[in-house]
Amino acid sequence: MRPNSPFDHRPDRALGRALRDLLSPEDHRAFVTRVIHAAQLQFRGPTGPSWWDILGAWLRPGLVAAVLIAGVAWIGAQPRQESGSATLADAPLADAGNVEETAWALALDPPDVDVVLVSGVDPAGRPLIREVP
Amino acid sequence: MEDKPIPATRPGTRPSAGHRRPNEADLAVRAHAGDLDAFGILVDRYAEQARRVARGILADFHEGDDAAQDAFLSALKNLGRYDPARPFGPWLMRIVSNAAVDRLRRRKVRTAESISPRTPSRGASPAVDTDRRAFLQALEEALVELPERQRRAVVLFDVEGYSHAEIAEILDVPQGTVRSDVFHGRRTLRRALRPWQHWKEDTL
Numbered sequence: 001m002r003p004n005s006p007f008d009h010r011p012d013r014a015l016g017r018a019l020r021d022l023l024s025p026e027d028h029r030a031f032v033t034r035v036i037h038a039a040q041l042q043f044r045g046p047t048g049p050s051w052w053d054i055l056g057a058w059l060r061p062g063l064v065a066a067v068l069i070a071g072v073a074w075i076g077a078q079p080r081q082e083s084g085s086a087t088l089a090d091a092p093l094a095d096a097g098n099v100e101e102t103a104w105a106l107a108l109d110p111p112d113v114d115v116v117l118v119s120g121v122d123p124a125g126r127p128l129i130r131e132v133p
Numbered sequence: 134m135e136d137k138p139i140p141a142t143r144p145g146t147r148p149s150a151g152h153r154r155p156n157e158a159d160l161a162v163r164a165h166a167g168d169l170d171a172f173g174i175l176v177d178r179y180a181e182q183a184r185r186v187a188r189g190i191l192a193d194f195h196e197g198d199d200a201a202q203d204a205f206l207s208a209l210k211n212l213g214r215y216d217p218a219r220p221f222g223p224w225l226m227r228i229v230s231n232a233a234v235d236r237l238r239r240r241k242v243r244t245a246e247s248i249s250p251r252t253p254s255r256g257a258s259p260a261v262d263t264d265r266r267a268f269l270q271a272l273e274e275a276l277v278e279l280p281e282r283q284r285r286a287v288v289l290f291d292v293e294g295y296s297h298a299e300i301a302e303i304l305d306v307p308q309g310t311v312r313s314d315v316f317h318g319r320r321t322l323r324r325a326l327r328p329w330q331h332w333k334e335d336t337l
Binding site: 016019020 | 167169172173176177180181184185188189194198201202205206209210268269272273276287288290291292294297312315319322323326
């Protein structure tokens, strides 16, 4: 080694080599892997993806489902608006030729019993039922 | 007198022509943005140096490695404070040094057992291996006896090749203090290794 002088401000190669030999690690790759794994845990947490990641993953299917439900609800609402006043009473009181089948199918209110019984006869008391040719 | 050597593997030195390595400032910026691959490159580049410094300060391999890991994770968390205009190595070594000193101060009972024995060198005869082990054991014991600040200064200066100015920045002390610590630390180590003087020059 060189003389020990307080004015010697350059690295001591021999001492540095000896210390390096003493302190140098031998499992470099394992250590790097360990640190990177710890960094991943630090970033993402030990319990897997965060709640925000999970919500993010559900965003697209959630939007598609909401659009589908809204579409079905809108389609379902359309016929009710067109035949909102139709009841079972409308059909027998109307002219048989003008009664549309949809009025029967779409009427939601229960039939009035009096109307049903009266609607089967004309003012002369003859039945209105006609035979289908 | 010898020229100041710069270890060939020292991170942070300028690469020679033909060797294009990713710029450390860019890597730091990318790592700060969450790019773990960039962080991995920095870890790979500085792991050995960080571990040597932490081991030198703590005089314990396992605890030194834990401190080095703590330092890397702390650096990752604080990359926003790193100034890309300055070299990355001293900034990181400051964190490593602080992490090791923090562990050192938390260590309540200092055990006599510290640095684990080295594995024998390949190809060396048993006699040389025995001598080498004994020499490293003596070096280790001398290192452990040094005051903490001298250990840090000697390892950073003689092992890692940092300048006095860089070490002053890393340790947050005046340059004169670094020079004094290096001088006193070396003197103690040289005295302890005097019996090995002729042997080590041939073997190491």
